Amino acid sequence: MVDFTCLRTKPCPPQQPSSAPPLANTYTISLRQSDGNSQIPTVKVGNQVLKNQPISQPTNPYATPNHAPTSGIITAISPHSDPHPSNQPALHIHIQADGNDHSLPPLQALDYRQHTPETLLTRIQQCGIVGLGGAGFPTARKLSHPSPTLLINAAECEPYITCDDLQIREHSHAILQGAQISAHIIGAQRILIGIEDDKPQALKALQQSAQTLNLPHLEIHSLPTKYPSGNQRQLIELLLNLRIPNHAHASDYGIICHNSATIKAIYDAIACGQPLIERYISVTGEAIAQPQVFRARLGTPIDHLLTHAGGQIHPSRLIIGGPMMGYQLNHLQAGVQKTTNCLLLLPIAQSEQNSEQPCIRCAKCADACPMELLPQQLYWYSRNQQHQRLQQYRLFDCIECGICASVCPSSIPLVQYYRHSKGAIAQAKRKDTAAEIARARHEARQARLERQAAERKARMDAKRAQLQAKTAQQPQKHTPPTHQPPNTPTNNKPLKPPKHARKHAAKRVNKSKAT
Structure with a gap:
């Protein structure tokens, strides 16, 4: 400290x-x-x-x-x-x-x-x-x-x-x-x-x-x-x-x-x-x-x-x-x-107006870090968005105290890089969690649809088997087929002549009446 x-x-x-x-x-x-x-x-x-x-x-x-x-x-x-x-x-x-x-x-x-x-x-x-x-x-x-x-x-x-x-x-x-x-x-x-x-x-x-x-x-x-x-x-x-x-x-x-x-x-x-x-x-x-x-x-x-x-x-x-x-x-x-x-009002110092300079690898940030981290390595991995390496180097152990940035002779805003990387990692985790939830939801839906289809098939098979069993239990009635010639009366009722024959008969009756 x-x-x-x-x-x-x-x-x-x-x-x-x-x-x-x-x-x-x-x-x-x-x-x-x-x-x-x-x-x-x-x-x-x-x-x-x-x-x-x-x-x-x-x-x-x-x-x-x-x-x-x-x-x-x-x-x-x-x-x-x-x-x-x-x-x-x-x-x-x-x-x-x-x-x-x-x-x-x-x-x-x-x-x-x-x-x-x-x-x-x-x-x-x-x-x-x-x-x-x-x-x-x-x-x-x-x-x-x-x-x-x-x-x-x-x-x-x-x-x-x-x-x-x-x-x-x-x-x-x-x-x-x-x-x-x-x-x-x-x-x-x-x-x-x-x-x-x-x-x-x-x-x-x-x-x-x-x-x-x-x-x-x-x-x-x-x-x-x-x-x-x-x-x-x-x-x-x-x-x-x-x-x-x-x-x-x-x-x-x-x-x-x-x-x-x-x-x-x-x-x-x-x-x-x-x-x-x-x-x-x-x-x-x-x-x-x-x-x-x-x-x-x-x-x-x-x-x-x-x-x-x-x-x-x-x-x-x-x-x-x-x-x-x-x-x-x-x-x-x-x-x-x-x-x-x-509410802290500080004058704008000349050192604060200097732009960020390349890292000279002086290791002052590592010597000053109260959490015993390696801010220089975290800085490089943060710039290159190597999230896995950042977590290996304990990025989330950083308490963002700002000591590393205050002692940096190159005026590198180290804490800003760390905050950005923490946010990016958290966002990536949220996306992974959302994707995992969506995958689980999709798999659950597919399983539900397959289960419902299997249940429907089982019900249809059960009904089919029930109908077949019922049909097998009923006695079969064999009646000889009856062949009737066309235009033969059934049930003692005379057959009506076809429609076109009735029309011709009506025309003949009308002509005979006219003569």
């Missing part, structure tokens, strides 16, 4: 508390789910909504709904720019704030010790809680796996980001109570908290709260400030000396890991009955006038937050997240999402 402590050039002052920006005029709530599908709006254009009111329902039963961040009127449900790595628009609900901020009453507070885990999970899902560390995975689904160990990630190792640090300082008591609730749900007997040693105030606040709450099964570990120790797999390896392979999950090893902000949201949902409508966000970087941490409502336009942070000092590029794993955003009108933890 790499020490990037020196990159924290403009952190928020320790004495400066978080602040809530004034209400924006409009809020845009993204309906894009983590699986790429859109949620179903439960409101219509022109409807009046209140703060905390549910405004959408997920299509996936494990996903979470969205809630109105303030009171106002639904003005549109249409595509809008979205803070997403693809920079593609998504369906949004547009709320025109009325400025009153009227709210629905909170849900009934629950004593977690008197309710079943299923009831608590329903409340967490109902309040829209997802992982606030970046992935956005539904928290209720993650907590549905019983595990003996609960791991709380308070490391926040990427440069510039300080939102979790400040939230821990201000709400350490609630975070530890949220940890108790989560441990009760999954049946954990051990709670571990990993926090970096460059957060002395947050560490002290956690220790004091733990002493007050008297939590004997709680362990608080101070970690060295090294990037990327805040990644879940690295944190587990540091605290438990266990490396999770890429094809497995931490829950497979009896570990459930949550970000500290997610734990605070769990406490708010259970103990306060409050849905997730706001989060702590770091607005920082060399290009922002007043770096600070906001308690921002979800859906707040990004340019609204930048304006209340003093605005940009000089032209810069906006990054969602940290400088290592974040992605650049081109639309300042996009609204804050549940996974937006940092």
Whole structure:
């Protein structure tokens, strides 16, 4: 791992508390789910909504709904720019704030010790809680796996980001109570908290709260400030000396890991009955006038937050997240999402304007990789689309930390190549799975048709055999054939002359009458 402590050039002052920006005029709530599908709006254009009111329902039963961040009127449900790595628009609900901020009453507070885990999970899902560390995975689904160990990630190792640090300082008591609730749900007997040693105030606040709450099964570990120790797999390896392979999950090893902000949201949902409508966000970087941490409502336009942070000092590029794993955003009108933890404004450096150069095989990327991969080989196989070789060289062990790209003297965007290859491999697997399903469906249809044909043939054979048996059982009647000459009367009835003979006879009668 790499020490990037020196990159924290403009952190928020320790004495400066978080602040809530004034209400924006409009809020845009993204309906894009983590699986790429859109949620179903439960409101219509022109409807009046209140703060905390549910405004959408997920299509996936494990996903979470969205809630109105303030009171106002639904003005549109249409595509809008979205803070997403693809920079593609998504369906949004547009709320025109009325400025009153009227709210629905909170849900009934629950004593977690008197309710079943299923009831608590329903409340967490109902309040829209997802992982606030970046992935956005539904928290209720993650907590549905019983595990003996609960791991709380308070490391926040990427440069510039300080939102979790400040939230821990201000709400350490609630975070530890949220940890108790989560441990009760999954049946954990051990709670571990990993926090970096460059957060002395947050560490002290956690220790004091733990002493007050008297939590004997709680362990608080101070970690060295090294990037990327805040990644879940690295944190587990540091605290438990266990490396999770890429094809497995931490829950497979009896570990459930949550970000500290997610734990605070769990406490708010259970103990306060409050849905997730706001989060702590770091607005920082060399290009922002007043770096600070906001308690921002979800859906707040990004340019609204930048304006209340003093605005940009000089032209810069906006990054969602940290400088290592974040992605650049081109639309300042996009609204804050549940996974937006940092707005980073950095000046456009001359080195960033350089174009990609050929690889010089210096092996700096391999020396810096925290997963002990061979980024140079992965780069060549990625360029040549050799998917099998990429998997042999453990492409999916890459956590996309960006260290290899940052140390590359040829300015090769290695992580972009890896992300593209991961997507291509996943798409190829989806196609193979679809082809296998289609083949199985075709074979099942052919088998069904053959079975139906065989059944029809069996039924026909059975009927034929039954008729033959019935015919064989009946006595045969032999009657001698009777030969009658033509025009002989039968049943003592005289035969009528042919039609043409009757016509000639009629003509003769008419002539005789005329004469």
